[in-house]
Amino acid sequence: MWLTSKVKQVLMVIKPGVVTLKYPFEPHPAPENFRGRPHWDHHKCVGCGACSNHCSARCILVRDTCQELRIMLYDGSRCTYCGRCADVCPEKAITMSQEFENATGDREDITERIELFMLTCQRCGRCYDMENTNALERLDLRGYRYDSLEARALIRKTTEHFDPNVLKETEKYQRPTKL
């Protein structure tokens, strides 16, 4: 019993042989549908902020520095690569790439930042795809937003009209540390 088991185990090991890949000495490309590091196409992006609202890791931030200028910042150091941003983008401006070698000592390497010149929609102000039927995907943050790019934090405060005071306030934002 003992011996037959051992013989079977030897055969089980010998048959497949060595299966270790040569990676990283040889490239090992990811499949086509891979959810790698997301990329923004600044030509297509309209700055609606849907990606930011649906990012469960809260790593896409929106800051309005004035009425016309909106900065979108993607901080890859906290990204979970779920790909929701690419799903909800109404303009298909976000694509999940095949890049998976994202380890770095400097988070700026995996930060993407776009500055957008914004116009205000005559019909609905600044908002995204209000015809979106799914009640679960309504935006809970609309209008002008002032996330802290310095602290890389989402600030749950929006205003209907651009407010320089709120902008100034949020500059001093710090993450909570102690009671």
Place this chain on the structure above:
Amino acid sequence: MKALEQLKDTLKSKFGGNIIKFESPLEDRLFVDVKKEGVKGVCKELFTQGGRYLVGIGYDNTKRDNTLGMIHTFAFDKDSTVICVRAWVPENDPVMDSITPDVPNAGWSEREYMDLLGMKFTGHPKPKRLVLSDDWPEGIHPLRKEVPYNLVPPPAENVAYQMDECPEGCSVVPVGPFHPSLHEPNHWSIFVDGETIKGCDYRGFMTHRGIEKLCTTQVSYNEVPFIAERICGICGSVHATAYAQCVEMVADLKISRRAEFIRTIMLEIERLHSHLLWLGVAGHLIGFDTVFMQSWRIREDIMWLCEKWTGNRKTYGMIVVGGVRRDITPELKDDMLRVLKKVEEECIVVHKAIIGDTTIHKRTKGVGYMTHEEAVQWSIVGPPARARGVDIDVRRDHPYAAYDAVKFDVPVVDTNDVWGTVVVRILEIFEAIKIVRQALDQLPEGKIITEMDDVIQSQRHAISHVEAPRGESVHYVISGDENRADRWRVRAPTYPNLQGVPTMLLNDQFADFPIILGSIDPCFSCTDRVQVVDIKSGKVNVMNQRDLERMSRRA
């Protein structure tokens, strides 16, 4: 549902005065509202009638009527029903009778709400701290609505959890908080007499990060599946599915049949990889690394298949409320069948090679012994229960997704030890392959996501459970305003199983501790990065790669 009516009558006749009302929003769910005086009696009755204790859910209701709520849930597997006993206590006097003396598995649930909500349970046999860290100040209960989600109280010094007293004649062997045989932080005090284990105490929850609080204050319904998925690195889809099913229940949403089938396939593929992973780990824990290498080699094909289908090796991100995110194309179906065939062949080889191996027999037979009665008493779930003759499986007893359309066996053995767990899990691999094949065969046409038109009403309750590879995950959702849940409770399968481990350890050899604990496939949690705390100043530095490199070079 005749049994359910009978049960209702029994409860009514026995505790008529204490029962406020019955409510049955779905055919297989029964909510019983009970006055707080009646909780103990009703729970004891349900438990003796054969109810399996699932989990306790405490929630803060102060904003509405100044009460704290406590819900005890029981599953009746033969009748495919879940019964939830709801009770409330006033916020200024939150005292309730403990049901732990009758239902031992409720011990942790009650201790949790002593910590998180400040409730008190009279007659609890071990009212010690469970979830909160040792230096968390008294009087702050993080699950109360007025406590902000990002509260960071000041750290305290010289506080430590007092482990249980060592019995006379025994000595203490500390295991953990970090230990090579345990993959995640947890702390055990093992009381040994010579080499024999005579008792133990456990202190865990070191990586408790308040996900439930976060998801009920910060994010909206459809972001939670991705956070839920990260509760567990192995059975992520299980948590996402259980959560999504809960929300679909409170929203009265019926998802498309195709989405249900794809969920089933996803869950079974996850089970396949998880069983192979566990088999490897179990082999490794008893020093049999051949099994470890080979089962992980076989598993790799499944990982690549998932990468191709879902876009990632793990944390598939497939499940959202209302359906799934990616479809199965005909090419993918062929790929899947090819991989399944290969995996099945290789699993048969592994099965044959290790099933008769005397080394494994010697290390696992009779180890971690727990009788059938004890397993029922402790409400053990999953393969550890099925290895002790408890014939339960949520997929068969409470069918969800498309499990009502596929045929499969539930392997049950009655060896009552770790060996039984090994056998059950190996046999389940073949059952999982069977299920995926059937589901692929019957895959109906249709859309994969069902859109929702209406906002979800507030204050509706739903409970859903899903069979994870290592047991049964239970999720409970109370819907709230602002497009997010008011309360979301997660119970991972390790929660009940870990409470049964002291019984399994009793009178075993100390050297068998890793495999006994490993046999329940414990899933604690993982921390995300290196944190260095300077004890003198209490300052926290997060170190990056460069700092670590510099430090290691200096050393």
